[in-house]
Amino acid sequence: MSALLELKNVSREFSVRRGMFDPRPASVKAVNDVTLALMPGETLGLVGESGCGKSTLARMAVGLLPPSSGEILLSGRNLQEWTPIERASRIQMVFQDPFSSLDPRQTVGASIAEPLMLASRAFGKTLSRAELREAVSGILARVGLQPDHIDRYPHEFSGGQRQRVAVARALIAKPGVLVCDEPVSALDASVQAQTLNLLKDMQESMGLSYLFISHDLGVIGFMSDRVAVMYLGRIVELASGAELFTHAAHPYTEALLAAAPSRDPSRRGERKPLTGEMPSPLSPPAGCAFHPRCPRAKPFCHEQTPPLVELEPGHAVRCHFPL
């Protein structure tokens, strides 16, 4: 089976000022040599602390940001070769804040209809107003909203309803791949569960593949078939959800698990939570970037960057001394 979305050795650098009183430019590597593949029908979770590069990776994956180096393939073709409309008909994104994808001056019906209108034009078809309205009413019903919501404005909805509108907008043109960037982190706990269940239902009924990004391992565990753990721009561990939650091999994953409810009761209390702050990407530590916070760090880790190696089929880790 070939991957729907592939990131091959993808990096993204930004040029920034060193500080408020130091105008000299500096280069920050937000994403560093990431290789990932999203298979048809799967959910690939991407987890890591805020500022580790997850959102930059998400924006590159949908073509909103070009990589500085490396290649992103959508259905085997370089993402940069797709026109924006072609791309939007195959891959869509759901953001943390639905306001960022909904125009407050447009009715939600008009916002939802837009991607479908553009996608149909790309394939030489113009849909009538009645056809668009019917399609919008249909997708509103599928995401659990009422047909009369079509003429309302975003401010008339609750946070959870707005995220449903954003999901409807992302899915109306049947894109196949959905990149969800912290889609529930701004919602109340009860609404979070409803939204996650909605995303699962939509995935099953529409045969979607998700790249699902969150800082919350509980959410990632609920949603994902496989999980990639990111630290300071790099993937440090990649495994199936079941394997990662029971046999984490990277001390960073272990520390994240210590802060999340454990699926394995025998390991409760055994794991040490994470201490310290993530280093600034402006001056990443030499060697293994995790060494200043790692309880297992040895002098060797301060000097040599560990490669990502496969411990066993489907389970890769970037650590000189895996657990």
Ligand code: SF4
């Ligand atoms: Fe810790 Fe060393 Fe592994 Fe890095 S390489 S995670 S410092 S043990």
